Amino acid sequence: MLWRKEWVMKNNLRVQRAIKNITQAELADLIQVSRQTINTIESGKYVPSTVLALKMARVFNVRVEEIFDLEEGD
Amino acid sequence: MLWRKEWVMKNNLRVQRAIKNITQAELADLIQVSRQTINTIESGKYVPSTVLALKMARVFNVRVEEIFDLEEGD
DNA sequence: CTTTAATGTCAATTTTGCTTTACATTTGTT
DNA sequence: AACAAATGTAAAGCAAAATTGACATTAAAG
Numbered sequence: 001m002l003w004r005k006e007w008v009m010k011n012n013l014r015v016q017r018a019i020k021n022i023t024q025a026e027l028a029d030l031i032q033v034s035r036q037t038i039n040t041i042e043s044g045k046y047v048p049s050t051v052l053a054l055k056m057a058r059v060f061n062v063r064v065e066e067i068f069d070l071e072e073g074d
Numbered sequence: 075m076l077w078r079k080e081w082v083m084k085n086n087l088r089v090q091r092a093i094k095n096i097t098q099a100e101l102a103d104l105i106q107v108s109r110q111t112i113n114t115i116e117s118g119k120y121v122p123s124t125v126l127a128l129k130m131a132r133v134f135n136v137r138v139e140e141i142f143d144l145e146e147g148d
Numbered sequence: 149c150t151t152t153a154a155t156g157t158c159a160a161t162t163t164t165g166c167t168t169t170a171c172a173t174t175t176g177t178t
Numbered sequence: 179a180a181c182a183a184a185t186g187t188a189a190a191g192c193a194a195a196a197t198t199g200a201c202a203t204t205a206a207a208g
Contacts, residue, residue: 004106009125023184032078037166039186046165049195050127051083054144064138070128097154108197113156120195123165 006074011067013042016060031055080148085141087116090134105129 028035102109131138
């Protein structure tokens with residue numbers, strides 16, 4: 001049997017926001033997306049584009065990998 | 075006048091591939107996308123998802139920011 | 149020069165990101 | 179308790195990502 005790994009992406013946006021003490025709406029404004037976009041990304045409903053990931057990393061002064069993490073699972 | 079910055083994302087996938095000496099097809103296979111997906115990302119036709127960016131970073135053993143870079147411009 | 153591997157590109161389609169609007173629920177303050 | 183701010187959620191729609199298949203062009207090798 002040949003196995004292809006499945007990956008799920010997790011994120012710690014809530015934590016990052018908490019550290020900087022900004023709301024979803026404020027983050028949305030900073031990276032120029034809708035508040036719902038932040039909300040749904042944060043709750044893992046969908047995977048953002050790399051542009052958004054890079055913008056967020058800039059806002060929080062961290063590397064992309066410190067916010068988004070690939071984990072094994074389906 | 076209030077200015078909202080426009081960003082374009084560049085990538086150096088060709089270079090990263092060259093360093094590892096792998097083809098577009100091989101990279102596609104490694105991260106489980108179609109060869110065309112690699113080709114069009116590489117040529118800047120569209121922006122990949124964060125999952126793909128993370129997978130590529132893993133393949134090349136670099137940070138996402140070392141492959142993808144936000145630059146000012148429209 | 150001829151063949152093969154690698155890359156470019158196009159069209160058609162499916163899937164997913166992201167938007168807007170709107171409303172419901174939770175959390176925090178006074 | 180009452181009110182406001184923050185968050186959750188849902189539907190509808192558009193735009194962009196990603197797929198498949200097919201074919202053309204450009205390297206690279208024999």
